[in-house]
């Protein structure tokens with residue numbers, strides 16, 4: 001039988017991260033600093049809560065939108081943490097990770113050929129979810145000179161016919177860069193001027209190290225312009241629970257819920273139970289993990305700069321993003337050779353878009369000992 005695959009899917013490149021890490025699976029003694037996953041296990045109180053809920057027989061579907069108890073927990077958490085006001089019944093949807101939120105948002109708002117502004121370097125799923133929804137990516141390139149930040153002017157100039165959406169992610173995967181409140185206020189002005197809807201992925205918000213995180217939707221006049229995505233994977237070390245949330249204008253959340261109810265039905269109930277406990281009782285665990293990430297961040301930035309791989313201090317997340325331009329190698333060659341010769345796995349910058357060439361992403365969500373050993377191996381590699 002001749003099987004035909006959708007042209008859009010056929011033309012889509014596989015994730016640069018996964019492709020690279022399939023190589024790692026078959027190798028021994030590899031220090032893997034590639035995948036963006038906390039090395040901590042989910043805090044015990046969260047796991048215990050899930051075990052109890054299973055014992056009590058919580059194994060069913062929930063409301064499509066997610067358990068009301070969890071949605072209420074999220075709205076009161078956002079009120080307390082950031083003074084944001086959302087109606088749990090109309091403006092919140094529980095998703096299978098931020099990943100689902102990104103996909104739903106695109107499918108809910110885009111019509112064929114609509115254009116979406118996407119900053120680069122960019123998290124690997126952004127381009128594909130835009131294309132799968134029939135949209136077209138308009139890249140906003142950033143570089144080390146601009147601190148890997150998009151500027152209001154850049155957004156304004158890119159707002160040509162057909163542009164109605166901006167995707168933003170801060171702290172950013174892969175650069176670790178974030179935005180201050182002042183910078184966000186300037187971005188907000190140009191968003192309002194051009195009547196854009198912003199999909200704001202703030203999944204690393206709790207892992208912001210040197211200043212307070214400001215949600216874009218919390219800025220005056222921005223609530224109606226923002227679909228705010230967040231989740232439990234990173235700060236709570238809950239990647240496997242697959243739990244995220246969306247807060248946004250009622251009309252958009254309703255449209256996203258429509259797709260979600262036909263394709264996913266509801267997020268898994270054990271993940272929702274875990275999320276309730278995470279928001280109620282995990283502040284100390286999150287702070288403990290954050291403190292350790294911060295210690296590792298310092299170590300990695302200093303060590304890489306000492307090795308001559310120029311590295312900016314990331315504001316958040318758990319990635320460093322050093323330049324490897326001084327080696328004269330492409331990011332793919334650097335990553336492949338380092339893996340072959342010294343068994344250290346990191347992600348070539350090019351996986352995050354053309355403007356990330358010349359850089360590599362190293363995750364420091366790995367033990368301090370692993371990081372020290374990785375640096376020693378990178379040193380050996382560079383000496384050769």
Ligand SMILES: Cc1ncc(COP(=O)(O)O)c(C=O)c1O
Pocket residue numbers: 036096097098099100123169172173201203231232233239242243244
């Ligand atoms: C920027 C960004 N958004 C979304 C995701 C996906 O998160 P989730 O596990 O909640 O689907 C990741 C995971 O690495 C990420 O880095």
